[in-house]
Amino acid sequence: ETNKPIEPAQPTAGMQALKSARFLQVRNEMAIYPEGIKSPNPALNQGGKSKGRQYDKDFLLQFQEIFKEKPAVDWDAKLKETVGDSSDSARPQSAR
Amino acid sequence: TGDSASAGASSVDDAPVTVFHDPENFNVKHPLMNAWTLWFTKPPSGKGDNWNELLKEVISFDSVEEFWGIYNNITPTSELALKSDYHLFKKGVRPEWEDLQNKHGGKWAYQFKEKKAINIDALWLHVMLAAIGETLEDENDGEVMGVVVNVRKGFYRIGLWTRTVGKPLPGGGDGNNAGGKGRSIEQGKDVLMKIGKRFKESLGLKENETVEFSGHTDSAHAGSTRAKAKFTA
Numbered sequence: 001e002t003n004k005p006i007e008p009a010q011p012t013a014g015m016q017a018l019k020s021a022r023f024l025q026v027r028n029e030m031a032i033y034p035e036g037i038k039s040p041n042p043a044l045n046q047g048g049k050s051k052g053r054q055y056d057k058d059f060l061l062q063f064q065e066i067f068k069e070k071p072a073v074d075w076d077a078k079l080k081e082t083v084g085d086s087s088d089s090a091r092p093q094s095a096r
Numbered sequence: 097t098g099d100s101a102s103a104g105a106s107s108v109d110d111a112p113v114t115v116f117h118d119p120e121n122f123n124v125k126h127p128l129m130n131a132w133t134l135w136f137t138k139p140p141s142g143k144g145d146n147w148n149e150l151l152k153e154v155i156s157f158d159s160v161e162e163f164w165g166i167y168n169n170i171t172p173t174s175e176l177a178l179k180s181d182y183h184l185f186k187k188g189v190r191p192e193w194e195d196l197q198n199k200h201g202g203k204w205a206y207q208f209k210e211k212k213a214i215n216i217d218a219l220w221l222h223v224m225l226a227a228i229g230e231t232l233e234d235e236n237d238g239e240v241m242g243v244v245v246n247v248r249k250g251f252y253r254i255g256l257w258t259r260t261v262g263k264p265l266p267g268g269g270d271g272n273n274a275g276g277k278g279r280s281i282e283q284g285k286d287v288l289m290k291i292g293k294r295f296k297e298s299l300g301l302k303e304n305e306t307v308e309f310s311g312h313t314d315s316a317h318a319g320s321t322r323a324k325a326k327f328t329a
Contacts, residue, residue: 017123024125068168068169071162
């Protein structure tokens, strides 16, 4: 037990919910939101093929303060590899 | 009758529980019409690094919830170093002129020269939301490839890349689609103009502030001189 490496971080409940959630059928499942939450603008989703997958800005902005889960447990490391720290991007890279 | 907002044990498996009801135990998410990939361009180190090493694929996603998880956990544009870019493109399209799906296309763009006078984070967010929410174009337009923000010394620039410059493409088919022969030059221009107006709207620009459209190849051949804008809106 003692010489075991550190346990990998466990995904949070929110991360797991996101992974296992099914896709909502937006057009058939309107009016499911709690009071105070606006549905997507129905005018956007009356067309034939859009499958109810058009969303107006006001609808989308409602999620901003609600869902803040990192995309994965290793997100910080991944971010460092791609976007980097803003402090470190300006620094010259080490010679190869 | 009780709190229908909580995911009660009695609820049927299939009853939709959204993230608004329960951010930890929701069972439905909002699908996007397209899957999108976020890319990042690192500022050059000044040691002759090549573009391929600087352009990094960050993550792909296909739901509204995933988008916000990413947005809420990534460096805001306002904190990026000079010469950085974020690109949000449809999955499968590299954010480069050379990509087969971009090489006949162009872009709408606007430069914000008063960097301190604007909230670049809000502007970039609103453009991304218009892209993933699919409100920049109509269903069969087929033009929008992605959106981009450039962080530069004297300005921020936000762009919207389109598949065509309003003309039929080699192998574009006969239909009324982007690049199809069934879409006349006139119609092709109208589609691009409409997209330009919606882009301008999403940026909250005033009437007298104009967004400019130019073809990628025009820009490429223009060298140091600025490419001539083909359309303005």
